[in-house]
Amino acid sequence: MTVRRSLSAQARLGRQAQARLTRRSFLTASAGLGVAAALAGCGGGFGDSSGGTSGGGSGGDGPEFDIPDAPSGFPTGDVTFRLVDSNDTKAPYWEAFFEAYQAKFENVTCQYDGLPWNRIEEVVPLGFRNGSGHDLIQLPGSITLAQAVSEGWVSPLDEFIPDVEQWRGALPDTLQVEGVQVFDGLLYQVPLATDQRYQQAVHYNKQLVNDAGFDPQSEPLTWDTFREAARKVTEAGDGQAYGLILEINQPGRLSMWVEYMARIAGLPATGNILQPSGEFIHTGDEIVEAIELLLAVQSDGSLFPGSNSLTAPECWPRVVRGNAGMVFAGPWVTVQWENENPDFEFGVGALPTPGGGDPLPVGYIPFGADALVMSATSQVKEVAGHVLAYVTSLNGQTRWGEITGVGNPPMHDEAREASAADYSEQARACLDLADTMTALPQPAIVNPDVALVAQREVAPSPNFGEVIQSILVGEVTDIRAALTDLKDRHERARDAAIQEATTRDGSTATRQDWVFSNWDPTRDYTTEDYAGR
Incomplete structure (x- = not known):
C-alpha cells in the first residue's frame, strides 16, 4: 500500500533544502517572543538539512504501530486525510505510519506533503484563506498560533481527541500554557518532538x-586544548587537512555557537536577555571572548580555507573526507x-569550556x-x-524516536529513552549532551502579550550572526564597538515594539516580563518558579 504524496518534487526538495528557521525567528523564540517559530521546530536544525532517512536508532525495527480502533464519530465512507509539515527527518516516520494507518482503516487515504519552509509559507496561508487547507498543519513562522486562533483558522483539539482528559493529563504543563498553546482553556497545538537538543556538539x-x-568525547576540550588540537591537526595535515571548519556563510549558526559558548563560560542569559538586568546580551565579556577564540584559531591558520563561503551542510562532508x-x-x-x-569513525563531544570552574549548562x-x-x-x-492521539502516545512516540533517530527526539521522556535502546555510542553521546541542558524561563508564560510585541518588533539589521560574520571576514575590527551598536539597536527595537503593541494592540507587556530574578541556570525553570519571579 502506498501513501499518497502530492507535490513530490517539492517534498524531495525539502530533504535537501537548507531553509529552516531564520536567525530572526530563533532570536525571537529564544527571547520568549516567537512561540510559533519555536513550536514549528526544525528537524534538521537552524538552516541545516540532515538529508534522507535518519538513523541513530533502530530505524524501523522494534514494536509495530499499535494503532487504536476507531473512536465514535469516525467516518465510515471513503475519506482523504492530509498533513503538511517541513519534511526532513519526519518524512520516514509519516510514510511508515500512514502505510500502517491505511492498512488498518481501508476507507482512509493518507496524503503527506513534506515541504521546505518557503513552500509552507505559501501553501498554508493560501489554504487558510480559501478553506482548502490540510487537516493537520505545521504553522509557518509568519503565522503565530494566537493569530491563527483569533482568525478562526484552527480548531481546538479537545473535542476530537479520544479520552481527551487522560490525554491532556499526560502532557507536560509547559505544553499546555494559556496564551501559548491554550486559549480560553482549549488546547490548539501539540508538539511531537523536543527542542532539548545540543545543537553545537563537537563532531570530529x-x-x-x-x-x-585528543579525544573530545572521552576528555572534553578546554578553550586552550581546543585551539591546540586545531593547530596540531593542521600541522599534521600539511595543507591537506585543517583543525576546524566553520560555516561562516551561515550567520545563524555563528550566533548560536557564540551564545552557547558564552553561556557555558558563565553568561547569565535566558535566550538573548541578561538576568536579572533584562538587557540584551551582546556586550557581555563572555560574548567577546568567544568571538576572540574563533579569531585566534583563524590567526593560527587552523581554519579550513574557504570557510567564509561555506554553509553548515557544505562543511559536514569535508570532515568525513578528512579535509x-x-x-x-x-x-x-x-x-x-x-x-x-557507516564506516566513518567519528566522535561527538561537548563544546570547549574555559576551564577553571564548572561550566554552566546550555538552555533550551x-x-x-514540530508542533501541529x-x-x-x-x-x-x-x-x-x-x-494526533496516537502519535503523541507512548507507542507512537517510541516509534517516532526509532525512525527519526537522535536528530529529532520525541517530546515524551519515556519514549525518548525507550527508542534509544539500540543507539550507537555517538548517538548516545548526543542524548547525554542534551540531558545536560536546562529548561529556560519563557516570557510568554508570564504574559502572553509578549506575542503582540513580537509581531511589532523589527529585528535589527545587521543582526548578531551577521555582525559576527563581518568580524570573521575582516570587515569589522572593533568588536566591542560593533556589539555595543548591536545591543543599542536591539534595546531601541524592543522598547519601540512594546510601545507600539501597547498603543495599537492593547498589550500589557513590559520589559519586566523578560526578567527572572529567581532563575538558577543550573536547573530547569519549572512552572512553580514563575510565581516567585
Whole structure:
C-alpha cells in the first residue's frame, strides 16, 4: 500500500533544502517572543538539512504501530486525510505510519506533503484563506498560533481527541500554557518532538583528532586544548587537512555557537536577555571572548580555507573526507554520517569550556518542536484527532524516536529513552549532551502579550550572526564597538515594539516580563518558579 504524496518534487526538495528557521525567528523564540517559530521546530536544525532517512536508532525495527480502533464519530465512507509539515527527518516516520494507518482503516487515504519552509509559507496561508487547507498543519513562522486562533483558522483539539482528559493529563504543563498553546482553556497545538537538543556538539574525525593526541568525547576540550588540537591537526595535515571548519556563510549558526559558548563560560542569559538586568546580551565579556577564540584559531591558520563561503551542510562532508578535523553541529549530523558513511569513525563531544570552574549548562525552550494544529475547515477532524492521539502516545512516540533517530527526539521522556535502546555510542553521546541542558524561563508564560510585541518588533539589521560574520571576514575590527551598536539597536527595537503593541494592540507587556530574578541556570525553570519571579 502506498501513501499518497502530492507535490513530490517539492517534498524531495525539502530533504535537501537548507531553509529552516531564520536567525530572526530563533532570536525571537529564544527571547520568549516567537512561540510559533519555536513550536514549528526544525528537524534538521537552524538552516541545516540532515538529508534522507535518519538513523541513530533502530530505524524501523522494534514494536509495530499499535494503532487504536476507531473512536465514535469516525467516518465510515471513503475519506482523504492530509498533513503538511517541513519534511526532513519526519518524512520516514509519516510514510511508515500512514502505510500502517491505511492498512488498518481501508476507507482512509493518507496524503503527506513534506515541504521546505518557503513552500509552507505559501501553501498554508493560501489554504487558510480559501478553506482548502490540510487537516493537520505545521504553522509557518509568519503565522503565530494566537493569530491563527483569533482568525478562526484552527480548531481546538479537545473535542476530537479520544479520552481527551487522560490525554491532556499526560502532557507536560509547559505544553499546555494559556496564551501559548491554550486559549480560553482549549488546547490548539501539540508538539511531537523536543527542542532539548545540543545543537553545537563537537563532531570530529577520530583519525585526525586522535592522532593529534585528543579525544573530545572521552576528555572534553578546554578553550586552550581546543585551539591546540586545531593547530596540531593542521600541522599534521600539511595543507591537506585543517583543525576546524566553520560555516561562516551561515550567520545563524555563528550566533548560536557564540551564545552557547558564552553561556557555558558563565553568561547569565535566558535566550538573548541578561538576568536579572533584562538587557540584551551582546556586550557581555563572555560574548567577546568567544568571538576572540574563533579569531585566534583563524590567526593560527587552523581554519579550513574557504570557510567564509561555506554553509553548515557544505562543511559536514569535508570532515568525513578528512579535509577538516572538527565541526560544530547538532545530532542530525550524527544521523547523517551514520546513514551515509557507516564506516566513518567519528566522535561527538561537548563544546570547549574555559576551564577553571564548572561550566554552566546550555538552555533550551521547553515548548517542544514540530508542533501541529488542526484546520478549522477540516472535514475529517475525527481522523485528525485520532492520528494526533496516537502519535503523541507512548507507542507512537517510541516509534517516532526509532525512525527519526537522535536528530529529532520525541517530546515524551519515556519514549525518548525507550527508542534509544539500540543507539550507537555517538548517538548516545548526543542524548547525554542534551540531558545536560536546562529548561529556560519563557516570557510568554508570564504574559502572553509578549506575542503582540513580537509581531511589532523589527529585528535589527545587521543582526548578531551577521555582525559576527563581518568580524570573521575582516570587515569589522572593533568588536566591542560593533556589539555595543548591536545591543543599542536591539534595546531601541524592543522598547519601540512594546510601545507600539501597547498603543495599537492593547498589550500589557513590559520589559519586566523578560526578567527572572529567581532563575538558577543550573536547573530547569519549572512552572512553580514563575510565581516567585
